[in-house]
Amino acid sequence: MGAAMVLAMHAGFAFLEVGTVRTKNQVNALIRVITDFGFSTVAYFFIGFSIAYGINSFCACV
Numbered sequence: 001m002g003a004a005m006v007l008a009m010h011a012g013f014a015f016l017e018v019g020t021v022r023t024k025n026q027v028n029a030l031i032r033v034i035t036d037f038g039f040s041t042v043a044y045f046f047i048g049f050s051i052a053y054g055i056n057s058f059c060a061c062v
Helices: 002-020 023-053
Strands: none
Touching: 002 023
């Protein structure tokens, strides 16, 4: 539940960042936040899940 809440904070950070940049740079800021969200989700699935629960998901390297 905590990991889901932390990942959901990316939406709030996206609005914060978009509000602080110029209009012409808003798309770049949103793409950066969405990319960060994607990498964070994949990293949690392969690394964080096994650390949190002691279970290897699909990755044999962890």
